[in-house]
Amino acid sequence: MSAKLNFIKAFTVKRLEKIYAEHIVLSRATGIDNLTQKQFWRILKDQLAIISRKANTGSYTFTKYKLKLVSKGRGKSPREISIPTIRDRICLRALCEVLTKTYQESVSFDLPQDTVRIVKSCVDSGKYESFIKLDVSNFYPTIEHPVLLKKLRSKIRSPIVLNLIESAITTPTVSKSSKFDVASNIGVPQGLAISNILAAIYLLEIDKKFSSIRSAKYFRYVDDILILCKDKQKAAISNEIIQEFKSIGLKVHDPILAPAKSSAGRLGERFDYLGYEFRNEPLGKASIPITTARSGSIEKLKESLASIFTGYKHSKIKSLDFLTWRLNMRITGCVFQDKSRGWLFFFSEINDETLLHQLDLYVAKLAKRFNVKIAPKSFVRAFYEINRRRHTTNYVPNFDRYSIDQMKSVLTDYFNKSVGGLTDEEIEYEFKKRIDRQSRELLVDLATNSSAS
Secondary structure, three states: OOHHHHHHHHOOHHHHHHHHHHHHOOOOOOOOOOOOHHHHHOOHHHHHHHHHHHHHHOOOOOOOEEEEEEOOOOOOOOEEEEEOOHHHHHHHHHHHHHHHHHOOOOOOOOOHHHHHHHHHHHHHHOOOOEEEEEEEEOOHHHOEHHHHHHHHHOOOOOHHHHHHHHHHHHOOEEOOOOOOOOOOOEOOOEOOOOHHHHHHHHOHHHHHHHHOOOOOEEEEEOOEEEEEEOHHHHHHHHHHHHHHHHOOOOEEOOOOOOOOOOEEEEEOEOEEEOOEEEEEEEEOOEEEEEEEEOHHHHHHHHHHHHHHHHHHHOOOOOOHHHHHHHHHHHHHOEEEOOEEEOHHHHOOOOOOHHHHHHHHHHHHHHHHHOOOOOOOOOHHHHHHHHHHOOOOOOOOOEHHHOOHHHHHHHHHHHHOOOOOOOOHHHHHHHHHHHHHHHHHHHHHOOOOOOOOO
């Protein structure tokens, strides 16, 4: 189906209303207009009509995005995230649907752990001798608009669709609006619903070229590139990739000149990819391949576990039930809105059982340190359930399956929320709002594992 027909379907008032309900309504983020969800509900129908009418006539314009700085760690410049207004978020999500359906045969988005599963299989296969790990410098901010728009025009003919995309990527991101703000002329703002797919479209031809190299396996997840190959191929492949990216305005760090950013070596040596660490561990005269979580990811998880106990210690209402519930969420993760969320879901491809036992021991030590008698769930057991019984287990909560009575219990038992007088629809909203907040906390543990986070 053409982009124009996909656009017409996505920008009906009925479809926009569904997009709002499925993707936007639970978000607490506010744009530069500071309009909250509660305020937006009152004008929802009018705003949906405006989006539909203006988008279809080609007159829709985006409000300036609000700047949010996200730390990437000590000594690193923060990542700049663009926060659209609620109305613009609805429009951008609809535009993302248009692009996803238009490019569905050529662009796919695998979960990081699914990519890691293939990497692990290739590493264990014995077909490859070496690895090349390349980092794209400042990826999103250096995407060139003329190059991106030229690539889009080869597939999208509709001026209305193209102009809306161009408007989205040229809208400035500001901390405070000023009449002196100017349109952006380079880069794709991070944080928009369309950011990832536009980046994927930008690299379509390069991905296709390097995926076809004989005797090598090419992986790219946003700005992290991994190639498994024969040792004699390393230098040639690295140089060719660096040149190809340079031709579209992107800089790839050379593994020889910038070993802290990019690297190359023999398989069996330690390397990391998408938050995972791959290495060989001695076993007698032989060695066994180990796939585990990167040390930084483990420390981040431990910090978040400790913070739950600290929060309990300083809480006026010291509820052991809520402490245990939050802890169990952090240990097992959950399923919510058709997505598997949590540390163990992300690291479901590790084969390092020792780490899981160490994490269980760490939780037990925290309980002892904070002098609380609780019986939380187990990392070892949760890992087994996720990998062996993911679709049938009750050990890992699937909040999408909760009945109204179960939602009531969660609201009253853990959140001290009175549900008397609330309709089923209101109960469902209050439940989802709180679960969304808790499940977003799970993403914090994974924030440094990949650029897509």
